Amino acid sequence: MRAFGIIAVTIGALMLIGALVMDVSVPAGLGRVNNIGLMAERQNYTIIGGILLIVGILMARKSGSRPPAEADSDTRPCPACAELIKTAATKCRFCGEVVEAVPAPKLKQGWVASIPCRPDEDRSRSEQAVIALGLPVVPMEGFNIAAGPFSTKDEAKAAVKRLSSEHSIYATVDYRDTVSGKFPPLLD
Template sequence: MGVLLLGGAMVMDVSVPAGLGRVNNLGLMAERQNYTIIGGILLIAGILMNMRGGRGSSDKIAASYSDTRACPQCAEQIKLAAVKCRFCGAEVEAVAPPKLKHGWVASVPCRLGEDQERAQAAIKALGFPAVPMDGANIGAGPFSTKQEAKVAVKRLSGEQSVFATVDYRDTVSGKFPPLPD
């Protein structure tokens, strides 16, 4: 798009007929300048987008969080936890899913000390992993879907009488401490 706009601006005629021939029109010259600037910006943006985020990069990201793997015998996609291939019937070893570094969390607001210990005990009692959140807050998770975090919030409030909210814990904002491996 930027190349087309630049090309159109360069061939644009900025002169108008006058009594003794043709003279340059300041309005048309300003319009050509605007088209040149916009075309240049679009061209640079297109080049940067092409270099940084091609279509293949999102496929790689999706594949890295997939819950499937290739069967070692027939190369068909099977679940990570599978012990037998559904395509060829080969016995395979189950692979533990990768530990999430970010995701949806049932966040429990608390203060340092006894309040924090009580929240952490409630999370552990339900079998959820406890993760540090911002400040003294503790979270249950992370979970891959928001729905799983909502279920954890309901279980925390219903079974443990602990108030929690659903938050997204990321690794790039710097808001949350890093998770241990």
């Protein structure tokens, strides 16, 4: 649909430009006079080009918007009535059916509490501290590890504070992504 909109915008713009540069006069005797037939043709090209341009813009914009609630990642269909409900819901608000809550998906990228480590017992001590706090351990560059990933920077800051206060481990807040190629991929 978006491609048809772009084609319609292009054709409409070309028709408008063509109508603006169209010569509607014809030679007559000592000069030139306007031809009513050519003026009507220019008017038709202008109207059709303008309509195509407007329709094309609307088609291109309409198809660029996201579809309704099915695209929301925090909703799912109710297994009983198929109405959309929140992922964390335990009861359908439409039919009243008790449904099983779906666990949140494991993050592949996000904010982490990054811990610089040496390859010896320093790494294992840091890893045990992260596990003791009940946080997931993720590999970082080299021998470094991290706690996370978290969806917000504040969650990572809280993990840094807990590592520092409860286990005397230095950590920094970093963003661990999946596209830079700097970090090893996380397995499910």
